[in-house]
Amino acid sequence: MTAVRRSVGTIVVALIASLFLLFIVAPVVGLVSSGGARGLATLASDRELLASLWLTIATATIATVLGMLGGTPIAYLLARRTFRGRAVVAALMDLPLVIPHPVAGIALLLVLGRASPIGAALYQAGLRVAGSSTGIVCAMLFVSAPLYVSAAREAFARVDARYESVARTLGDDAWRAFRRVTLPLSARGLTAAAVVMWARAISEFGAIVILTYNPKVVSVLSYDRFTSYGMSEALPVAAVLVLFALVPLAALRALRAGEPVVSS
């Protein structure tokens, strides 16, 4: 009886898991099968799409590098140090995840727009945020950095703090211990965190369209093609984006495949 109950349970769980997988995969497969071949075929001739794709990749990469530079110290502090306001800092880092993205774009405009003190100073220095690649990077950074910080924090937490302590007792200062011990041991996790951030950045639309409509990243171009020409022209653009996103996501899986499986 117990065996029967177990196998029924297994079937139910498998069924739920399959339905869930189908729910996630079906729209993506539908998108790629509808527009993937055409998107790739027109990639060489469609200069607007090609330029948009490079712009998206370049801005997402810059945003990710900035996210790593700024987010790694915070992630490390949150993982390793106990300090007053730690919970508040952690919650603040998650805030962009709950802000609707067009609202995030407006918030960035308020802080970095020409009418703000920071924006005015940048504008004077010849760096304009709205309507420029800088605006795209800012929007991407704002909405996707929390994912990096969260995953990087996990990566640091997985490294046993005692290794650092040993290095310190052997004479390394804190920075050297971090660089020689913690960083190499968490490198794979940090890379995975960066890939997730990059993937989220290239898919951003809501915040970007408020800050920078032109030049168009792929998500904005896809919206533009849909509005101007309809679904048949929007699908290849979106499909190309999905296909390009597959590259880092597959790389991420390859990285994780090398990780030891934790068992208790």
Next chain:
Amino acid sequence: MLGILADTLLVYVAASLTRPIQPVLEAFSARTGIVVQRESGASLEHVRKITELHRIPDLLLLADVEVFPQLLVPKYSTWYAEFARNRMVVAYTKRSKHANEINRDNWTEVLRRGDVEVGRTDPDLAPVGYRTLIMLKLAERFYKKPGLAKSLISAASERNIRPNAAELAALLAAGELDYIYDYQSVAESNGFSYIALPDEINLGDARRAREYSTASVRVRGPTRGSETEFKGEPILYGLSVPREAPHPDAAARFLAYLTSPEVINQLRAAHVDMLDHPVVVGTGAPAELR
């Protein structure tokens, strides 16, 4: 739960009309108990939701009545009605650069200064976008300054283009832009200052239809690589109830309300230049409009 049980009215509204129409929608909902759902955006975006996604609203209120015969009639709608006018203006705020010196005589010069940020709407997506280009062509002829249109268009660079009138207005309000080409109703409902342009170029005078039609622009057509020519004509907003509207009765009730003297006056007070009576084109319009 009440929302599910109650009758519903789904309205697609041109972004430039959203602010003034919202109180009317709310008052209608309060009066009738009908749940009103509004989606605001560029007119062409609404059209694509219908033709590509088959998300059919109960009522369409668009910024250019010509969109109906070009893209929606007869497949998606058998009739449409002209219901309001508008005119083009140059809108700005107190903090816009040179706000204290711009006027009806020098705006073409102020807007070409190097330190000024001028914005406009995407001519490929929104009627206000191509109307801006037509207005500038008319201005070139009216002010007898060859090359004026081209230099004013390049002064409102690509980076200052936005997809619809409301998003453009938001950038002016945020101080990101100094001046925008937009509708008078948008400028007034946002509390912007504006330069009222001469009737010869503002596309707001129905008697000047022939004069306006001498200027035209080519924008992206409905298929890639194609182009559509838009001739200048007086700005007319259009409405329609699509053939497959899920709640046509609620739409008809709203149209009766919208065209009542009380609401016409309310919208005129909100700077929407409502016609005394909608002008219906086609057949099958609800009795409330005839």
